Amino acid sequence: NSASKPPPTPSPLRFSKFFQSNMRILVTGGAGFIGSHLVDKLMENEKNEVIVVDNYFTGSKDNLKKWIGHPRFELIRHDVTEPLLIEVDQIYHLACPASPIFYKYNPVKTIKTNVIGTLNMLGLAKRVGARILLTSTSEVYGDPLVHPQDESYWGNVNPIGVRSCYDEGKRVAETLMFDYHRQHGIEIRIARIFNTYGPRMNIDDGRVVSNFIAQAIRNEPLTVQAPGTQTRSFCYVSDMVDGLIRLMEGENTGPINIGNPGEFTMLELAENVKELINPDVKIAMVENTPDDPRQRKPDITKAKELLGWEPKIKLRDGLPLMEDDFRQRLGVPRKNLNA
Ligand code: NAD
Ligand code: UDP
Ligand code: UDP
Numbered sequence: 001n002s003a004s005k006p007p008p009t010p011s012p013l014r015f016s017k018f019f020q021s022n023m024r025i026l027v028t029g030g031a032g033f034i035g036s037h038l039v040d041k042l043m044e045n046e047k048n049e050v051i052v053v054d055n056y057f058t059g060s061k062d063n064l065k066k067w068i069g070h071p072r073f074e075l076i077r078h079d080v081t082e083p084l085l086i087e088v089d090q091i092y093h094l095a096c097p098a099s100p101i102f103y104k105y106n107p108v109k110t111i112k113t114n115v116i117g118t119l120n121m122l123g124l125a126k127r128v129g130a131r132i133l134l135t136s137t138s139e140v141y142g143d144p145l146v147h148p149q150d151e152s153y154w155g156n157v158n159p160i161g162v163r164s165c166y167d168e169g170k171r172v173a174e175t176l177m178f179d180y181h182r183q184h185g186i187e188i189r190i191a192r193i194f195n196t197y198g199p200r201m202n203i204d205d206g207r208v209v210s211n212f213i214a215q216a217i218r219n220e221p222l223t224v225q226a227p228g229t230q231t232r233s234f235c236y237v238s239d240m241v242d243g244l245i246r247l248m249e250g251e252n253t254g255p256i257n258i259g260n261p262g263e264f265t266m267l268e269l270a271e272n273v274k275e276l277i278n279p280d281v282k283i284a285m286v287e288n289t290p291d292d293p294r295q296r297k298p299d300i301t302k303a304k305e306l307l308g309w310e311p312k313i314k315l316r317d318g319l320p321l322m323e324d325d326f327r328q329r330l331g332v333p334r335k336n337l338n339a
Contacts, residue, residue: 022049022072024087026130028080028121029094031059033201034135034193037237038092038244043067051088055079058097063200080117081109084124090248091132093121096170098137100163100289101206107165114169115176122180125187133189133248134177136255139167140192143293148263150299151192151255161291174255181253189247194259194298197318198237199325209234212270213319213326216277221284225292228267228285233297235260236313236321246307259298260311269315276319 025042029035030052036059042048051074052064067073078084080095096113097103103110118134125132141149142157157167180186197209204214212222235258243258264272270283303309313321327334 022047024049024051024089026051026053026086026088026091026124027094028053028091028117029059029096029135030054030092031056031061031063031075032094033059033063033098033198033205034196034237034240034244035059035092035094036063036200037198038094038241039064039067039073041241041245043070043073046072048072050074051076051086053078053080053084054095058099058102058202058205080120081112083120086124087128088124088130089128091121091125091130092135092244092248093118093132094135096135096166099202099205099207100166103166104162107162110165111169114166114173118173118176122176122186126180126184131187131189131248132177133191133244134173135244136170136174136190136192137167138192138194138257138259138296138298139163139293140171140174141293141296142167143291144295147295148261148297148299149257151257151302158291162289163291178253188253189250190254190256191244191247192255192257192259192298193240194235194257194296195232196235196237196240196259198322200237201322203326203329208232208266208269209319209322210326212273213277213322214330216273216281217323217326217330217332219278219281221282222270222273223284223286224266224270225288226285227288228270229265229294230292231263231265231295231297232269233260233263234269234315234318235311236318239311239313243303243307243309243311246309250307252306256302256306257298257300258303258309259300260313260315261298261300262315263295263297264315272316273319276316277323 031054
């Protein structure tokens with residue numbers, strides 16, 4: 001008689017199995033740009049319960065408004081530099097400002113978020129037996145001397161520069177992930193994310209794609225930081241979210257590069273934005289910031305082979321999708337060319 005049997009012992013790897021069949025997923029930084037798109041995707045699966053933890057430094061409740069009040073969704077105001085006691089099966093750990101102007105604004109807080117924040121999420125993962133994914137960054141390669149960058153490259157990073165709170169912070173976060181994995185058997189996943197763009201980026205975020213699109217819509221000069229020959233490779237956010245979920249669900253710890261290998265100089269990006277959004281806009285060369293990496297392009301062989309993932313959306317298709325969102329938020333409708 002099954003009714004008299006003792007309840008099963010909770011699996012250390014599926015905490016909520018004991019209580020219900022749903023998968024309980026924590027997304028730190030879920031009110032931010034990538035995090036909120038990830039939440040949208042995770043919520044599509046009716047077996048998922050999503051808990052977002054965010055301190056709203058660069059994120060906003062607005063990004064999650066369609067989920068507030070949903071029975072499978074919970075939003076907690078919390079700073080990851082403080083301990084967090086909850087029960088979850090998976091942790092997507094994104095909490096950390098990503099735009100240089102924001103991460104340089106309070107560099108000590110940025111490094112605390114990367115180091116103490118990641119330590120706390122690993123402590124949580126260890127206590128409840130959850131699998132944890134860290135969103136690391138192409139910045140761990142610094143100003144790379146290898147091109148394109150594959151995961152075996154150790155990087156060329158200034159440990160004492162103005163970007164170090166972010167790039168060295170993420171390098172320590174990766175170290176902590178592997179130490180918890182080796183020492184405590186925690187299931188880890190590390191994504192090295194390359195520049196990502198799309199709807200919901202902060203309009204005044206300071207990153208290049210959001211700057212150029214807002215400037216083109218407002219008919220202000222596109223500010224190309226000198227020399228303009230530096231390159232980046234831009235991944236549309238839906239491709240990014242797809243890659244992160246595949247990494248979490250797969251069997252590989254990583255680190256794995258997730259990014260779009262299409263490489264552009266900042267002048268080429270400006271020309272594309274000009275052509276697609278506002279042919280009359282001017283391009284202005286302005287001063288750059290210290291330690292700006294001169295080139296960046298992911299080698300995504302590992303992502304293709306191990307995750308069966310590659311980006312689908314080209315820059316020229318993604319920019320207009322982002323333009324629609326920016327026009328709506330800036331209150332500047334598209335001109336009707338036939339009028
Ligand atoms: P974002 O700034 O939009 O989102 C970060 C979120 O984390 C925000 O909602 C912010 O309020 C929250 N946050 C920051 N510090 C926190 C703290 N101490 N406690 C709790 N919440 C905190 O940035 P994003 O572009 O969505 O980036 C998400 C993640 O992806 C970050 O870890 C970032 O380093 C990584 N990443 C992003 C890119 C990119 O191009 N967007 C590139 C490489 C890596
Ligand atoms: N921690 C947390 N939530 C938990 C378990 C731990 O935030 O559910 C924090 C804890 O406060 C500590 C960190 O994670 O600062 C690392 O925890 P761990 O147990 O690995 O180390 P210890 O507490 O022994 O230093
Ligand atoms: N950049 C630019 N104009 C801007 C903002 C940034 O030319 O208004 C350049 C910047 O110098 C860098 C690249 O764009 O070479 C990407 O900068 P971003 O801050 O978007 O991201 P990063 O990859 O540096 O973190």
